[in-house]
Amino acid sequence: MGVRVGADVGGTFTKAVAIDSITGELAGRAVVPTTHDHRDGVSAGVVDVVAKLVAEVGAETIELVTHSTTQAVNALLEGDTVPVGVLGLARAPYLRKARNRTTISRAIAHEFLDLSAGFNAVAARQALARLVEAGAQAVCVAEAFAPDDSACEDAVAVLAAELGLPVTTSSGLTGLYGLELRTVTAALNASILPIALRTAEVVEAGVAAAGLTCPVMVMRGDGGATDLAGFRAAPARTLYSGPAASVAGALRTLRIGDGVIVEVGGTSTNVAAITAGRPALSYVRVAGQATAVRALDVQVAGVAGGSMLRVRRRRIYGVGPRSAHIAGLTYSCFLAPERLAGGRPETLAPRPGDPADYLVLRLVDGTMAALTNTCAANALGLIPDGDYAAGHRRSAIVALDIAGAAVRLSGSELARRMMQASTEALADLVTAVAAQHRLTQPTLIAVGGGASVLGRPLAGILGLDCQIPPGAEVISSMGDALSLVRAERERTVSRPTPADVDALIAEVEAEALAAGASPTSLQVQVSQIGDRGAIRAVAVGALVLGSGVVPGRPPLSREAIIDVARAAGGSEQVDPVGRFWLSSLDGRVLLFDRFGDPTLDVRGEAILVDGSPGEAPLQASIGSAVSRHVRNVGPIKIQPTTWVVQDGRIRELADPDAIADTVGAGAAAVIVGNA
Template sequence: MTRVRIGIDVGGTFTKAVAVDAHTLHLLGQALVPTTHHAPEGVAAGVVAVLRRLLERHAIVPEDVALVAHSTTQAVNALLEGDTATVGILGMGRGRDVLEAAKRTHIGDITLAPEHTLQTRHLFVETTHGLTRETARQAIQQLQAQGAEAIVASEAFSVEDPTHENLVLDVAAEMGVPAVAAHQMTGAYGLEVRTVTAAINAALLPKMLETARHVEQGLRQYGIHAPLMLMRGDGGLADLATMRQRPILTLFSGPAASLAGALLAGRVVFGVFLEIGGTSSNISLIRHGMPTMHYVKVMSHPTCVQALDVRVQGVAGGSMIRSGARGLVDVGPRSAHIAGLPYACFDPAVLDAAHLRLETCSPTPDDPDDYVVLADEQGRRWALTLTCAANALGWVPRGAYAEGHRDAALRAFHLLGAMWGMSAEEAAQAVLNQATARIAEAIRQMTREYKVPHDRLLLIGGGGGAGALVPPVAQALGITYTLPRHAEVISSLGDALAWVREVVEQPMRGHDNGHDLVREARAAAIRSGAAPHTVSVVVERDEQRGMLRAIATGQAALATPTHDLRMTPEEAQRLAAEACGMPPNRLELLATNDVFHVFRVPRHWWRAPRLAVVDVRGGVRFFSGKAHVVFGTPPHLLERMQHLLGASPAHFMPDVRLLIDGQLIDLTAVGEPTTSLLETIRTIVEPLDNKRVIAIVGG
């Protein structure tokens, strides 16, 4: 029996689905339908329709489906279009924090986009002497009377004690009111940011809950009882229960799915992923084998939600050409899809059409009448697009999804060139230059910002228009490019094959035990649908925000591929060397286990010696070269740790990181005395019997 993983990406124009063999990871089939923005069920109707088409076209029986995962632009679109619920904020505080808590939870209306705001209502309850269920019920009723459709419970210091927020959630559930607690968004301090994040999340709840219900009903209708998961904006999957609670995590899930798919094509140390859609293009960066992340901002409002740092450009494969009295005006932002027109290069009828001429149009009523279209005497019309320009110039690789009829494209650009006083090729080149320059500059700006070495950069293309724009952009940047197989459905592949991901944060406090944070993150990933034996956790410090962050990833339960993810020391050495910009033979392997490989990197030009840690998924992390690497069984490691820590001055405690069973546990922020730190380490490693453990101490 072939177990099948299904990935579905809800794009702005099309909803695409793929079926993948869960064991071999080979693509079994794909299907496509227009995205159903205006259906009564919303985009859920398209998800169900494309699922039905995929099952029927490729004879997949429901019992063989192991997992269904999808990404969606719904959360982003809801914010851009102001399609959000009115949120009632129940602020709470006690003792000396009452006045400050009342101020910090009264955030007012949130600007989402020009002419769109998220409306909030506010009610504050003092909880110095506790909170009763009846008080919570009355407060929710008062907020509902003011028009609130979803509730936020936000109390000062709830990250330490969420009792009152949880009580409000329980009462809201009894009343059938969608609700979210601020402490569910993050474990970080910062009442106002938590409240803003929770308010945006709550505003999405009613619409997202409705969509989830329709999709779940559609799956059950076809006899599919496999787990349904959604792509998060940080590139991981989460189950439906998590998304029902925190739909804000799906912001930018579409680009995240695409990047997840691109990373499956091969391990990349430094890369730019350029996804070319029909109307817009997304740019994201890979640095040291890992996607670059940032905290999402909604207009001027910071949130505590991490997602891929995605830069959007309003040019893509379907972008139409705008022409004026002096020639080229612009390319885009409207596309052939918005105008409802076919691409000229995709229709061989253009070659035989009689009396072809150029006209202009307004793709939407508010657009200028300067978008160029091709028309014939029969009233047929075609759009001149960037994809047409690339085909006319022969840029599109043979067999790429964007490959069209070059002669048809040249015939269209011959008319445009005549109008501009130039050849067809010159007209196509002018159009292509305008678009590629814009994308190339956005990539340069992003690589400068993240200090990514230009000479080691690889451009990875995805999306249906990748074959048209990625090659000329690569030439403009002077770098190499690659187009992964099935680039046109790369986002759906990313959905089908992504891993579950959960992030747990807490402020750095001297008494914290890093192992407890690891356990919490691991448990959260398992609750979100990860198979326990596949979960790994990395703990990192965010010095700027004073946060300790645990990131847990694991393969989806019931859909785990039979092959194990492995990396040889030789491949790890190559990746570490590439990240350092030196030959692999200069790196010395110090320690290795099933998940991590540790190398000593010698001095290189002005850079001091350092340690490079490569994980099984290709991520590369660097630590000080002054650190000691201890490798061995728990008894050996404890003996060496006692010596190293005992030799440190009483007022100075060295950094300690443990690499165990797929976990990178950072004990640096624990800040305990030597005896307590040793006891923490003993608690972590003693149950491991004779497994070989790696510790990085000092630096």
């Protein structure tokens, strides 16, 4: 048996699972408290849970370890970053503008080189030395128009490496124009390079110490995975990898159309939208500044299963954001009722700097117990038997009866009001997320250890259907274990030619293959970024394991795809197009991948091309289709979007005239319309 291990670092616990690479069944699980205060940080917990699974399933069976990490986002939130120096580069006539746009507040020092007479290695080395003298411990290199030619940025990076300086080039993270945007993004990445290097070393050494020789991957914030080399170079891409792992796990476990995933942990709750089966991504903002890094569009609330009750002037003030785990306290509902007898309510500040309004129980033996949402839900009988969050209901009732005296309420009324305050706070967030993504009646998918605590009550007040998948408490770890390699590149090109698109595809395919993706599993989708005058290419593929297995769900049969298409409102007539399936009905075109996941939903029409000699001229067919789907808005004509689907690639093209050249020889589909 070969297994894949997934480990997720949560605010309260670090959990890991082992999943059979062929059957997808759970083969083992482990959990430890998240190691916030360990000298190796939360990475120590990852090493611990992996070691526990090695003891359970055997080192020889483990073929892959993937973990999602909070190190990048924690470093930014807690200021665990290093001072960054920026070296700006440009040629005349852009010198003044480039100097201004590379002088950013995030940098401790700034140097600038004029490249009008060519690149001068001596001057670059001297500039780097001055940055170090000014206190820089990492360097960002940003040149005007570097996406067109990164040779000078790359040359500076080599010099920085010779000096032992961690370095990020602006074109290494994005191919978008916008010098300030690229500078901010590269500086952000450079500031967390040292902690990323330490994290990679700790995890790599810990995995090796456990007797494993398998690949180690890291979940990215966009829901894909990268190898440790990719993590060392671009840790910023792992921002929000924890929420991304939970969404990936839910999507691999359930078939979701429009939904809102609510991951209820012990410390916080993450909310993310799923539109037509696909997670919403957005550009990450840090301290109010936009970056060129895309990640899951997630909203976070400081209320969860372990959130503690707060009171002021003998009235309920709220629940959270401090959780019992961070406070170092046990949930009252997980203690025996006898331990709680004789306890008395008391307020305190759980951590230095917290307000002293968190209500706890001081027990007869001198210890303290927390009053949490999980306690309230257990007291109200909301938690099913055998659920991960199930505690002693009698203990929860006793604890809340004692606490109720402090706010002049019965224990049951106190529990009800705690749940009301928490679900109302989350309801506002879920409503806002649904409205932002134009979801009118989404399914609420509750995951995480506190899924049963707040998931169903939240869905109830919103009037939404609620699903809690099997293994909801370890869904993030499952998402890690089942993750796919993902690579993404963006490039500013106002009117991309087929050659531009092919070059970008080649870049993302090479990156995905370098990370270990199977060539036969790769799918590439190219789309236009209209507001940026750019194109984006995303490559996704399964990792080849040591056994030769390419894990993941088996491709669906034609009959199963027909069922999926029918359920999505498509036709029973489905056509294979490369690694995809196409279904058209009444002016609607649906495109599914081999596993039945939706990739396109277009109002328009599809033209199937089989490459036969007697086929009608493609350009004429495309021209007719385009003319049928032109929209007139006043005096303005709006052209439809066109996609070419061929082999494992989906190309979105702005210029219909380029489609015939893009298709070339072989079977394909051209889709014309509006998504």
